[in-house]
Amino acid sequence: MVDTKTPGDKTLSVPTKTLTLKPRVETGTVRQSFSHGRTKQVVVEKRGKRRVGGDAPATETHAPEPVVAKAAPAAKPPLGRPAAAPGAAPRSGSGVVLRTLTEDERSARASALADAKVREIEERRLAEEEAKRRASREGIEQAEREAAEARRKAEEERHRQEEEAKRKAEVEAKKRFGEAEAKPAAAAAPAPAARPAAARPAGARPAAATPAARAPGVAADGSDEDEGPRQVRRGPGGAMRPVAAPKTTHKPGPQKERGRLTVVTALNDDVRERSIASFRRRTQRLKGHASNEPKEKLVREVTIPEAITIQELANRMSERAVDVIRLLMKQGAMHKITDVIDADTAQLIAEELGHTVKRVAASDVEEGLFDVVDDSTDTEPRSPVVTVMGHVDHGKTSLLDALRHANVVSGEAGGITQHIGAYQVTSPESGKKITFIDTPGHAAFTAMRARGAKVTDIVILVVAADDGVMPQTVEAINHAKAAKVPMIVAINKIDKPDAKPERVRTELLQHEVQVESFGGEVVDVEVSAKNKTNLDKLLEMIALQAELLDLKTNSERPAEGTVIEAKLDRGRGPVATVLVQRGTLRVGDIIVAGAEMGRVRALISDQGENIDEAGPSVPVEVLGFNGPPEAGDRLAVVENEARARQVTSYRAHQKRENAAASISGMRGSLEQMMSQLKTAGRKEFPLIVKADVQGSLEAILGSLEKLGTEEVAARILHAGVGGISESDVTLAEGFNAAIIGFSVRANKEAAAAAKRNGIEIRYYNIIYDLVDDIKKAMSGLLAPTLRETMLGNAQILEVFNISKVGKVAGCRVTDGTVERGANVRLIRDNVVVHEGKLSTLKRFKDEVKEVQSGQECGMAFENYGDMRVGDVIECYRVETIQRSL
DSSP states (O other), rough: OOOEOOOOOOSSOOSSSOOOOOOOOOEEEEEEEEEGGEEEEEEEHHHHHHHOOOGTTTOOOOSSSSOOOOOOOSSSSTOOOOOOOOOOOOOOOEEEEEEOOOOHHHHHHHHHHHHHHHHHHHHHEEEEEEHHHHHHHHHHHHHHHHHHHEEEEEEEHHHHHHHHHHHHHHHHHHHOOHHHHHHHHHHHTGGGGGGHHHHHHHTOOOOOGGGGGGTTTTTTTSSSSOSSSOOEEEOTOEEEEEOOOOSSSSOOEEEEOOOOHHHHHHOOOOTOOOHHHHHHHHHHHHHHHOOOOOOOOOEEEEEEESEEHHHHHHHHHHHOHHHHHHHHHHHHHHOTTTTTHHHHHHHHHHHHTOOEEEEOOGGGGGGTSSOOOOOOOOOOOOOOEEEESSSTTHHHHHHHHHHHHHHOOEEEEEEOOOOEEEEEEEEETTTEEEEEEEEOOOOGHHHHHHHHSSSEEEEEEETTTTTOHHHHHHHHHHHHHTTTTHHHHHHHTTSTTTTTTHHHHHHHTTTTOBBBBGGGSSSSEEOOTTTTTTTHHEEEHHHHHHHHTTEEOOOTTTEEEEEEEEEEETTTTTEEEEEEEBBETTTTTTEEEETTEEEEEEEEEETTTTTHHHHHTOOEEEEEEEEEOOOEEEEEEEESSSHHHHHHHHHHHHHHHHHHHHHHOOOOOHHHHHHHHHHHTTTEEEEEEEEEEEHHHHHHHHHHHHHSSSSSEEEEEEEEOOOBBBHHHHHHHTTTTTTEESSBBHHHHHHHHHHHHHHOOEEESSSHHHHHHHHHHHTSSSSSSSEEEEEEEEEEEEEEEEEEEEEEEEEEEOOOOOOOOOOOEEEEETTEEEEEEEEEEEETTTTTTTETTEEEEEETTTTTOOOOOTEEEEEEEEEEEEOOO
C-alpha cells in the first residue's frame, strides 16, 4: 500500500499492484486442409483497434481499479493523444494523478464483461460442433483411402500374376525355340510392370509416405510438413492470420473393378471395361507367339482371270503377299506386290499353297450370247437364205432383178454391184418367201462374198454361158465349199448367140463341181435374166433344196443375226442391214453387234416400209446403234444395258489391243526384224478414205494394201464410213495427205476448208477407177530406172598439150559413133580409170556433134587430163525410165 495526499490534505491508501487493461484479443482455432487429405489445426487471434476516450467500443473492458497515468510535459503532448480538455483535473508534473470511476462506468464495464462471457460460451459451442463434423469427414476420407489402397494392392497382385505367367511363357519359348527367338518377348515383358506406377494419379505418394501413416498434416515438431511458408492476410480486427492453401479438386478416385460384362455395366460408361472374351483373345495371342502349333489351313476356291496382280491373288487365297512373292522367288522370278502375273503362274502358286483353282477368262462375258440351244420344241419352218455369187458382169444382179421384178442394176455405178444387198422374193408356185443376198463379183469384194457364204443356206453360182468359168467364179466355189452349203449352178445369158452351156459344165469339172447332167449331185439350170427364161424352174429348184434341208427355228426366243452391211446416214445416223437368223427382233430391244451397242429405234424392210418386228430369215435395216458396226459382226439381243456395256467394252478393248499389236509389230524372229529393216526406208503415200458403207470401205482398204511394195506403200491415216467432215480436212492438212471419197461427198464447211488449205479431195463411184488412180499416184513415188545405151568406142593415138585448153587426145573411132556431151569412160589395160562427160569433140579445127566410125577426131574430158596413148574411150548415153507398180 502507498500513502498519498489529496488536495484536501486527506490521506488515501493505494494498492501497490500496477493497473493494466485486459488485452483486446479474441482467439479461436481453424482447421486447415492440405493436399492428399492432410489437415492441420491453427490458432487464430483477432485483435481490435485501440481507441481513445469515449470512442472505445463496447467490447473493451476496463479494470475497476483507478487509472494511473504518467505525467507528460505540457508543451509536448504525447503522440496520438489529444490535448487536455478545458476544466479537466490538473496533472501533477511530479507523479501520478488518481481518478475514481463513476457508477456509470462501473455498470458499463460489468455489462461488457457479461457480454464477453456469453460470446465466449457461444464460440466454444460452435467450435465443438465444427470439430465433430471434421472428425466424421476425416473418418469417411480415411475409409476411402483404405479402400483405394486395397484396390491398388489387388491390382498389383493381378499384374504380378500376369508377369509370372509371361515369365513362364518365356521359359517355355526358350526351351522350344532357343534364346534368340525369345528375345522379342523378353523385351516386351517389363513394359506392364510399369503400369501400376503409371496408374497412380499425378502427385500421389507411395504407400509408406501416405498421410495415414502419421498424424495428418503435422510433423513431429508440430510444424507444417510440406507446405512451407503460409500466406497471411489482415483480418477485420487488423490482425494477421494465415490463409489456407487452395484445396485441390483431384482426389485419388476408386480403381475400376474388372468383372463380367453385363447389360448394366455395358450401359454405364464409368465402369465399362474390356470384356472377358477380349482378354482371352489377348492371352491367346500372347501364347500364340510362344507356341509352334500349326494354324488350321483354310482351303479356298480361287477364281483366277487371264491376268491378276500378286496383291489380288493373295487376297483371294487369304494368304500373305510375302508368301506369294517368296514362292515366285524360288522359281527364279523377282516381283513386286503390284506386278501382274499370268493365269498359269497364278494357278501354280495357288495349287502350291493348297487351294483349288477356277480359271475364268475375260471372254466369259460373251458366254450365252450366241448359239444357245433351244429347249423348246415349238419350232416352225423358216424361209431359206440364198446367196447369189459369181464373176463380175455375169448377170447376178440382173437375175435377182428379174426374180423380184425390180431394177437394182440401174442404180449401181458403172452397171456393177459394189454393195451387198438382201431382198425377199415370194415364189409364185408355192407362195413361200425366199431371202436372196446379192454379193459383188469384183476381186476386191472377196470379204463380202465370204460373208455372204457364211450366213446362207443355199448358194446360187451364176456363170455366163458366153464367158465361162472366171477367177471370181472359182473363188465363189471355194467359199461355198468352205461354208459347206449346197450349190445350184445358174448358167446365165443363154440367149446370146455365142453362148456355150456345155463348155461351162465342162470347165466346172476342173474345180470338182459335177452337175446332174454329168452324173453329179449339183443342180444346174439354164436361165436368161434378160428374157426371164426358166426363172420359175430356178425358184422350184430352190424350194426343193430348202425342203431337203428342213429349215426350222424357234421364233419366240431373243433374236440373233448377222450384220450384212453398215453405213452412216447423215439424217438417220448409223444404219445396219441385218439378216435375222434366229428368234424375232423387235423395236425397243437392246442389241449388241461387235463393239457397238444400241436400242432398236426402227426396223425398215427391203421394200422401205417400217415394221415392228422381223422374224427368222428376214433382212431389215436397223436404226439405233451408237456407231456403225463392222460388216460381218454377229448381232444379239441382251437382257439389259449393263450386259451390253460389258460385252462392248470387252470387244472394244480387244480391238484396241489388236490394233496396237499390228502397229507395233512382233519382235522376235530374225526374219521379222529383216522385213522391218526393209520397210523402214520405204516411201509412204498418206491417204484418208471415206466410204458410204462398211463393206466398200473394207474392199478399198484391202485393195490399197495389195498395191504396196518394199519401196512404196499407202498409209491410211483414217478410214471411216460417212461423209467427209471438216476434221478429216484438218487431219489431211497436218500430214499433207489426199482425201478419197467413195460414193460420199464433203459437206460445205469441209469443202471450203479443203479449198482454202489446198487439200485435194477426189470422189469415186467405181472401185476400178479408185484403185487405178491410187496406183498411178504411188508409182510417182518410185525411183526411176537408169538405162545405159552404148554409142561407140575410140582409141587414143596421140596426146597433145594445147595452151589455154589443156590436154587433147587425138583419137580414131573404132566402132559406133561418138557424140558431144555424152558420158564417157576411160579404160586403161581393161580397167576403168575415169568416168565423166565429153567436153570437146573436134574434127580438124571445127566443133562437131558426132563423129562416125573410122574417122579421126580430137577429144577433151571435163576436169580430167591424165590421158595416155593406147587408152580406150567408151562413149554411152544414160536414159531415165519411169517405173510403175
